[in-house]
Amino acid sequence: MRRTSLSAATALAGVSLLATPPAGAQSSIFAAQAGNKNTTPVSKDQPVTFTADSVSYDREHGIVTATGHVEAWQDDHVIRADKISFDRNTNVVAATGHVVMLEPDGQVLFADYAELTQGMRDGVLRGMRALLASNGRLAANGARRTGGKINELSRAVYSTCNVCARDPNRAPLWQIRAYNATQDVEHKRIEYRDAYLDFFGFPVAYIPYFSHPDPSAKRASGFLVPDFGASDKHLGTFVRIPYYYVINDQSDVVLAPTLASEAGPQLETDYRIRLNNGFIHADGALAYDQSHAQGYIQAHGTFSYNETWRYGFDVNEASSIAYMRDFRVPGYGNDYLPSQAFVEGFGVGSYARLDVRTYQALQQNVQQDLIPYVLPRFTYSFVGQPDALGGRLSIDTTEFNVLRNTGTSDQRAALALNWDRPFAGYLGERYQLTLNVTSAAYNASDIGQQPNYMNGASASTAHAQPTAALKMNWPFMRATGSGGSQVIEPIVQLIAAPNAGYSRNSKIPNEDSLDYEFTDQTLFSINRWGGYDRFDGGLRANVGLHTNWTFADGKQIDALVGQSYREHVDQTIQPLQYGLGNHVSDIITRATFIPADWLDFTARGRFDKDNMNVHFADGLVSAGVPLLRVSGGYLYSSTNPYNLYQSNIYTTPLASSGYFMPRNEASLSVSSTFRNWTVSAYGRRDLATGQLVAIGADGRYENECFIFDINFNRRYTDILNDGGDSTLLFMLTFKTVGQLGFNG
Numbered sequence: 007m008r009r010t011s012l013s014a015a016t017a018l019a020g021v022s023l024l025a026t027p028p029a030g031a032q033s034s035i036f037a038a039q040a041g042n043k044n045t046t047p048v049s050k051d052q053p054v055t056f057t058a059d060s061v062s063y064d065r066e067h068g069i070v071t072a073t074g075h076v077e078a079w080q081d082d083h084v085i086r087a088d089k090i091s092f093d094r095n096t097n098v099v100a101a102t103g104h105v106v107m108l109e110p111d112g113q114v115l116f117a118d119y120a121e122l123t124q125g126m127r128d129g130v131l132r133g134m135r136a137l138l139a140s141n142g143r144l145a146a147n148g149a150r151r152t153g154g155k156i157n158e159l160s161r162a163v164y165s166t167c168n169v170c171a172r173d174p175n176r177a178p179l180w181q182i183r184a185y186n187a188t189q190d191v192e193h194k195r196i197e198y199r200d201a202y203l204d205f206f207g208f209p210v211a212y213i214p215y216f217s218h219p220d221p222s223a224k225r226a227s228g229f230l231v232p233d234f235g236a237s238d239k240h241l242g243t244f245v246r247i248p249y250y251y252v253i254n255d256q257s258d259v260v261l262a263p264t265l266a267s268e269a270g271p272q273l274e275t276d277y278r279i280r281l282n283n284g285f286i287h288a289d290g291a292l293a294y295d296q297s298h299a300q301g302y303i304q305a306h307g308t309f310s311y312n313e314t315w316r317y318g319f320d321v322n323e324a325s326s327i328a329y330m331r332d333f334r335v336p337g338y339g340n341d342y343l344p345s346q347a348f349v350e351g352f353g354v355g356s357y358a359r360l361d362v363r364t365y366q367a368l369q370q371n372v373q374q375d376l377i378p379y380v381l382p383r384f385t386y387s388f389v390g391q392p393d394a395l396g397g398r399l400s401i402d403t404t405e406f407n408v409l410r411n412t413g414t415s416d417q418r419a420a421l422a423l424n425w426d427r428p429f430a431g432y433l434g435e436r437y438q439l440t441l442n443v444t445s446a447a448y449n450a451s452d453i454g455q456q457p458n459y460m461n462g463a464s465a466s467t468a469h470a471q472p473t474a475a476l477k478m479n480w481p482f483m484r485a486t487g488s489g490g491s492q493v494i495e496p497i498v499q500l501i502a503a504p505n506a507g508y509s510r511n512s513k514i515p516n517e518d519s520l521d522y523e524f525t526d527q528t529l530f531s532i533n534r535w536g537g538y539d540r541f542d543g544g545l546r547a548n549v550g551l552h553t554n555w556t557f558a559d560g561k562q563i564d565a566l567v568g569q570s571y572r573e574h575v576d577q578t579i580q581p582l583q584y585g586l587g588n589h590v591s592d593i594i595t596r597a598t599f600i601p602a603d604w605l606d607f608t609a610r611g612r613f614d615k616d617n618m619n620v621h622f623a624d625g626l627v628s629a630g631v632p633l634l635r636v637s638g639g640y641l642y643s644s645t646n647p648y649n650l651y652q653s654n655i656y657t658t659p660l661a662s663s664g665y666f667m668p669r670n671e672a673s674l675s676v677s678s679t680f681r682n683w684t685v686s687a688y689g690r691r692d693l694a695t696g697q698l699v700a701i702g703a704d705g706r707y708e709n710e711c712f713i714f715d716i717n718f719n720r721r722y723t724d725i726l727n728d729g730g731d732s733t734l735l736f737m738l739t740f741k742t743v744g745q746l747g748f749n750g
Contacts, residue, residue: 127154177207235749242268270294284309416450445470506543
């Protein structure tokens, strides 16, 4: 027969109604006691102090009776009720009518009737309700307390859900309902025996025994809710049972064994420790998979040496890609796993960093021998204060030692000095004068291999380039009151530098200038390569026209169109500098349109100067309100540089290398937020091949006591020739109790 505790459930609803005491029952003495955190045991010889509307004393029986807004306290235990009787012979306190007890740890108990002894530490309560931390509510038909540390409860109910304001007797969203329970106040734990989990008042699960930490406990050792799944593509049916162990005040660990029908067992550990000068977080596992021992480690640590310097490490390693796929190790699907150790310092206008880096390849088409080891790399940046001439000096340097088992290994020392001097003209124009000198020295071996493919085996060389640039912005502005303000701004930049070009014949290795970006963001850059290994030299001019219309209500239209002109064209780099292979460049555009709070649009493009063919396009639009919002993205590029340096770019035709295979992708996402619900869906499609890349959907419901998450993802691209993969995740979170998850 199923046991019921309807009276306890009704009492649970009354916790929130009784949480606010009558105004007349409050006093300054009571408030002072509530703030007292002294937990010294109460002696029965200590006097009981109280206030009340009226007091009577039965001398014959030794009973003091206080009525009307009674407040009594003994040491740091406080009780309030409509009526309190104190038997001086037995030291028994009996309270009736709206009984409220304030415990030394801040817990608040409510009861219909309470009978207490031993300085209010022992006793029995009828119709007990407790208001706990984190919105926790505990109710029982009856309770027996011992030593102020253990509360034995009969017909107990626990939940963190708010009570319905219109119908306080209505069952909460969820509750744990038990035949009996024990609240360990000292060790902050609640245990249930013969319990049910109810949803909207209906039992959905029977639990012979269950326990969870008291909501006031920040951390408590114990089993966490298991995670299980069925029909997983690589694990089959599996279950994961995590155990959380508090080592001390500074550290803890989660041990999580996984048992699966289609793979060997795995033991995962998640360790954390907080130190005086930093922290360490290490997650790792050992498993038997693919017929042999496997494992991974992901560890991170950061430590402060003083106010200027700190150091740390990141370690990410896995035994195999197949193992990461089977057990869904974080990082699976990426191109590589990075690891590093570093020291860095922060000064006034300066930053320094020394690090070492390694990478583990995670893609079949990338050989581990081609992946570099950076042992070490040093970077330093400094920006000075304005000098006597009104300019500002900045210094940047990057030195490294790159090693490859197969491919170029090289050492480099580089330095860039930059001086900027802004000033204004008489007609409102704004100028910026830039003087820059960038230099680098190299020692390289195996330069005939990836990624340089130059003639020769080794080289020790250097190059330097001075550059002078003058940029003028001439904004014309008109204010129209309610119509906002309009700005039309011509921009002209003149740059003079030696014709350093691609430096192909100088045997200079290339590590940081592999991809040339020519968009609105680099139109006015001194060196569009972005690094030290290649220079954007020659005499050239960059021009642009910027316009902006900002309305009084915040709506905005912003646009830029520009072009670059150069006196010298380096024919050796024409294929790699698509858009800059002639004296006159492609046309660069960018537009942002925000006509209302519910719509914003940004698009970038690069067009052929002769026939306006599209060489690059990038767009993002977002429209809607929180109830329904739609976002779309589009990317097109006439070239694809990702695989360019996998083969010899000087002997292999670019057409066969895949460089001129366009990238053409579109994405679409939809989201909606309504009250406690958030749902979204997305999709990405490769328009060049006509195939989907990925789709997914998420749903989430959250209120004060419960979270429901559902997530679906489908990958169509191949990893290890798996033909794609699908994942489905359900997660139920009962706040302060735990989570229940399902993977499929």
